[in-house]
Amino acid sequence: MNVPGVRPPLADEVVARLREAVASGRWGVGEKIPSEPELIAEFGVSRGTLREAIKALAHAGLFEVLRGDGTYVRATSEISGTAQRVFREHADEDVLQVRFALDTQAARLAAGSADTAVVAELRSLLARRRESWESGDYAAWSAADWEFHLRVAEASGNTLLHELYESFGDVFHGTKMVQRLEAGFDGCLATGHEELLEAIEAGDGEAAVRTVIANLDYCMGWMPGR
Amino acid sequence: MNVPGVRPPLADEVVARLREAVASGRWGVGEKIPSEPELIAEFGVSRGTLREAIKALAHAGLFEVLRGDGTYVRATSEISGTAQRVFREHADEDVLQVRFALDTQAARLAAGSADTAVVAELRSLLARRRESWESGDYAAWSAADWEFHLRVAEASGNTLLHELYESFGDVFHGTKMVQRLEAGFDGCLATGHEELLEAIEAGDGEAAVRTVIANLDYCMGWMPGR
DNA sequence: AAACATTAGACGTCTGATGTTTGTTACGGC
DNA sequence: GCCGTAACAAACATCAGACGTCTAATGTTT
Structure with missing residues (x-):
């Protein structure tokens, strides 16, 4: 060459x-x-x-x-710094729509490669997430919530998708979520995550996608200015 | 501070x-x-x-x-260099699955904000795409095909999504497509793009998503090693 | 025990010099 | 007049040395 x-x-x-x-x-x-x-x-x-x-x-x-x-x-992964800088230049709504795209795909793929061990871990995370919310420990709730999404992405079997989730973490979850907590946010469909887990366990990809759509549509309603 | x-x-x-x-x-x-x-x-x-x-x-x-x-x-956008480096480290199938996620979202959003001027331009691009394919000009076909996808992303109204498409262009389209052309690729569902355009024109987001799923499922069949 | 002063280590910046690569131009042969 | 080659200039690549500033740790004083 x-x-x-x-x-x-x-x-x-x-x-x-x-x-x-x-x-x-x-x-x-x-x-x-x-x-x-x-x-x-x-x-x-x-x-x-x-x-x-x-x-x-x-x-x-x-x-x-x-x-x-x-x-x-x-x-x-060196994509995180650049991605976060680029993401911050766009409207929250646009960012959430992109996350929506990745979330649905992660759910679909995770359902396709259901694994009993992973399902058990996801269930454990949801239990921790629920407990944190009920005890008012928002920091722990936020951590468990994101950990759940991250594990779903990992369960998809797509290493690129998992890497993107890890890199976008702060933008997707850290910054944005906190703003909404102040305004009387109620935990983003308390049962939404459980339904998603059931769909993954059943290996029903389309059902998993539907729960994500319902979940994020609801979340979108909490976006400022909508 | x-x-x-x-x-x-x-x-x-x-x-x-x-x-x-x-x-x-x-x-x-x-x-x-x-x-x-x-x-x-x-x-x-x-x-x-x-x-x-x-x-x-x-x-x-x-x-x-x-x-x-x-x-x-x-x-x-400074995301392109980093993204391309990261993407190249992952399997083609993983990359296509991520593109799938973005494609469906772009189609859904584009259908939601249908615009007669944009539809006309997309139709013109599809015409050029078809002509190029029939005349055997693969380079022109590839350019028109990518231009079409890019315009759909732009029509979504989501500037972040559009920027991601522009940055990932070379990885999504340039490198991968050429490999498949050699192996008797037939243009990726000759009617797939027209159906997508019709769904966008009709403002039917779910129909648009279905066409993208069908289109990329078919494409996935041409992936090496599957 | 708490507050302050000192110090060693680490990054931030500047300056000057020299090497390598590339693009351009002038020159000489044909 | 055309063309290839050599010389030149421009631009980036790298090195070396020096000094400034900040941080964290340590030691001292109160």
Whole structure:
């Protein structure tokens, strides 16, 4: 493809090696990566080149650079940072419609590959979700709710879909949900999630899609300005 | 929020200004942006800082840097580069399932906001698509086909969905389609697109969704390894 | 025990120099 | 007049060194 004499920018190679290090689990999410001088010694490049690589991945959401402290791993997929920046530039309604698209597909696929172990775990999550809501622990409710959706995406068997859910998490769930809680939100159809789980357990993809549609249609009613 | 004395990294501000310049159309897609010395003078930062900003946006797919030549604008949304890199790491089937999710939603929304002018344009595109196929001009067929899908996404009225389609274009359409053309592909349900257009014109969202499902189910049958 | 001062480490930025690649131009041969 | 080659200039790539600023940890004082 390329003439032997020409080589790609060194910084790109450093980006690839950093990406690979994160993907391989050398540094887990939340951990601090080695300091610049250490990485310079390891990769054998100058500080400027290393910083360009780190900056690119930090912009993509893989790293967070804290001046005076160090650089931390914030995600395993570098789509999160960019996606969140793009998503924030669009109306909440548009974002929810895209989530709707992914939710229905995740439900359909999850129903198609029903697994008793996964169903049991989902049931456990819904129990925790219900308890948190009734005890007024909104933070725990929010966490359990999102965990449920994430597991459904994982159960779809589509690794890309699962990765998208993990990356979009903060935008889909974290920021938006809280706003609605203040306004007398009632937990988004208390029985909606149970119905979805039943449809998944029964392996009925179309029924699963219907519950998601009903659920999100209801949610959409809580959108500001509608 | 922040103590007055602390300021964010300069490079981040340069990133924002470059992004804004592209978004505002100061440099169109395909154009060359000013050289590093010129931008240094404009922004009042050093080479290293400017290069970190450009590198971050180049990694995101907004720019392409050609050594010895210059830096060119390659997209208006910076999600494209990252998305394409992530998508390529997943199986074709997984990617098509995600596209399926977006396609059905785009069709549903487009049917909900039917517009005679848009319908006329879509019809014109389908005519061009059919002619290209019959005359054996696969390149033109592919372009018209993708243009049709893109316009449907635009007609949905959801700017985020439209932006995602533009960014994923190469992955969704460019690479994958060509492989199938070799194997005796027959144009993906010759009448599928016409039915979709009719459903959109009639404002029947559910019918539009059904045509997309039928269309992509058929396409899925051409996936390698299934 | 709490509040303050110090310090070492880490990232942020700038400057200057040199190497590589690419596009253009001028020159000489045909 | 055409064409290939060499020289030149422009632009990005990389390196090295220096200094500033911020953070977290430590030590000191009250």
